[in-house]
Amino acid sequence: MTRKSSSVTIRDVARQASVSVATVSRFINQTAPVSDDVAERIQAVMKNLRYTPHIAARNLATNRTNAIGLMVSFNMYGDFFGPMLNGIESVVGEHGLNLLISTNNLALRGGHGGMPLGPNNADGLIVYADSMDDVDIHHFYEMEFPMVMVYRKPPEGLKIPCINIENKAASHKIVEHLIKVHHRRRIIYLRGPEGQQDSYWRELGYRKALDENGIEYDPLLVLPGEFERHIASMTITDALLNGLEFDAVFAGDDDAAVGVMGALRDAGKRVPQDVSVVGFDDQRTSSFLTPALTTVRAPTLEVGRVAAQQLINLMRNGEAECEILLPTEIVIRESCGCHTS
Amino acid sequence: MTRKSSSVTIRDVARQASVSVATVSRFINQTAPVSDDVAERIQAVMKNLRYTPHIAARNLATNRTNAIGLMVSFNMYGDFFGPMLNGIESVVGEHGLNLLISTNNLALRGGHGGMPLGPNNADGLIVYADSMDDVDIHHFYEMEFPMVMVYRKPPEGLKIPCINIENKAASHKIVEHLIKVHHRRRIIYLRGPEGQQDSYWRELGYRKALDENGIEYDPLLVLPGEFERHIASMTITDALLNGLEFDAVFAGDDDAAVGVMGALRDAGKRVPQDVSVVGFDDQRTSSFLTPALTTVRAPTLEVGRVAAQQLINLMRNGEAECEILLPTEIVIRESCGCHTS
DNA sequence: CCGGTTACTGAAACCGGTTTCAGAGATTGT
DNA sequence: ACAATCTCTGAAACCGGTTTCAGTAACCGG
Known part of the structure; x- marks a missing residue:
């Protein structure tokens, strides 16, 4: 039931390396200088113990989740889901973040009200088309939760970055x-x-x-x-x-x-x-x-990439283009009457 | 940078409802009986304060992540990604779990070694085809991390449930x-x-x-x-x-x-x-x-549904079918020579 | 009326990290 | 030589939940 988990904690590392947990933490996050020999000792012990930090603990302490959410509508069939996701995932991965996906189908969830994705489990949100209704969007907006929208504009009056294609x-x-x-x-x-x-x-x-x-x-x-x-x-x-x-x-x-x-x-x-x-x-x-x-x-894949990029900018620097319009091009084949042999 | 977050904690709720945090926790999780009037008070306060539990804190305390991971290969184009994901997401949602998605592209991540998805951020894993190599699978298997595989069988000797279609x-x-x-x-x-x-x-x-x-x-x-x-x-x-x-x-x-x-x-x-x-x-x-x-x-959507179902069974009860073969049926149209007018 | 459950509650420990604060030693400027 | 600064470190508080443990009040059977 409850997995034993890796069970080796930062304190184990600290003890074996004869330093304090604070120092280990500092070494791991490069958040303050650590003397060379200490660094080496910690490094060795970590490797030896196969230590990996407990994500939840870190999230709790830092109040960040290290993940971004993608909210999609329930029926996402069609070709374009794959490429879009691929685009998103690639840049999310580059930044060492996780990608959380959810359909916003209230009927499905135990009706326990809240949104499946939000500030409590993600640092930001990509909202696909009309997968989220306006009151929820307003709600998140007021609490300054970073969001970007794809294939739609934000509700009237809200300054939420959006990525659209040239229609x-x-x-x-x-x-x-x-x-x-x-x-x-x-x-x-x-x-x-x-x-x-x-x-x-x-x-x-x-x-x-x-x-x-x-x-x-x-x-x-x-x-x-x-x-x-x-x-x-x-x-x-x-x-x-x-x-x-x-x-x-x-x-x-x-x-x-x-x-x-x-x-x-x-x-x-x-x-x-x-x-x-x-x-x-x-x-x-x-x-x-x-x-x-x-x-x-x-340019579906590009939409995904840009959306993720914008969201990450927004999370990190608090700024992003307010609206991006990705170029489209017409492709002449036969069904219009051209090229018919 | 660091969002203020919802900042309303279980202690706020407890205080306003004039009960202890333990009781609030018990009420939320239905983990022990709570008297009617107390329940009502807590209910009211929670609603009033718009309280939502801090996921990371809960994860830390329970040592569960409340999420399952889906590992896919880098190039997931094609129709079938959508339906499969839809299948997975639907049952994952029914159980109030989150779905974490990742491509296992080591080049992308900062090369920081570890798997993007694993015991530290998910309670279980769905592994698509050959999106994960055998040594990592062995590694997870040894630490008894719940996994199911779709569109492939487990490596020789490992008893990992798998879902395949009748080929x-x-x-x-x-x-x-x-x-x-x-x-x-x-x-x-x-x-x-x-x-x-x-x-x-x-x-x-x-x-x-x-x-x-x-x-x-x-x-x-x-x-x-x-x-x-x-x-x-x-x-x-x-x-x-x-x-x-x-x-x-x-x-x-x-x-x-x-x-x-x-x-x-x-x-x-x-x-x-x-x-x-x-x-x-x-x-x-x-x-x-x-x-x-x-x-x-x-039956692509069905593969997703069954995979998620099996994984959840495995996580909850520790048991699952070792191999499931989903039925396929041939669809006669014209390209074989039938029905040609 | 009394021992034994049963129903409910609170204080405090705990999960595993990060971060603040203060202090020790070494280095620098004058 | 002395004060000021810089580099490195540890103790302890903190994040926000869950869970154990102990305890009170009500209930039950005989």
């Missing part, structure tokens, strides 16, 4: 591509979940592109895709049944694009001849679809 | 499908990385199917795929250039299958008419490829 410019560009190169004029936009910020900005880019090219915005062409395949698929199927006319779909994200292409195929429409389809994200498989998907590359 | 039977079945239904006889197997255990068992299933159907095993048909797209792609391209004859590819995993299909297409071969292709994993996009990929469904 609007890229969306604008890809929709403009549909218009100028492929002469599409009835372009559906499949929006993401209500309130999703990426989706919001993508829609803005979409509308700007329409606007600049003299195409009137038609609210009937903005439909729910929810960033999910089967929903996107159903939406397009419905649209076809209802006789909605369109010649292109900007699918909100690659997942939705996959659903769209499936629905179109099932309905006997050819992509890209009859309908152009473009996505957003450039997921791993997107280049292998037929036709290969034209989309926007999002 | 051999499913591989046997899918290869037999190629032979019996589609009359394929020159079937390439693209193996995974050297020493990868899943790959090993899949190869065994492959060979058994050949054997039972009177097809002689040809070592020239077992080629490196490394579970990576571009490597699989190159391998197949090379094979075609070298004039290797084959009429089917069992791609080791879906990722490799995608690479194979790309290479075949580029070479002007039709799938499945000229060459059947099958994979393993049933990744999210596999059903959306053209042709849709025939493959084996692996």
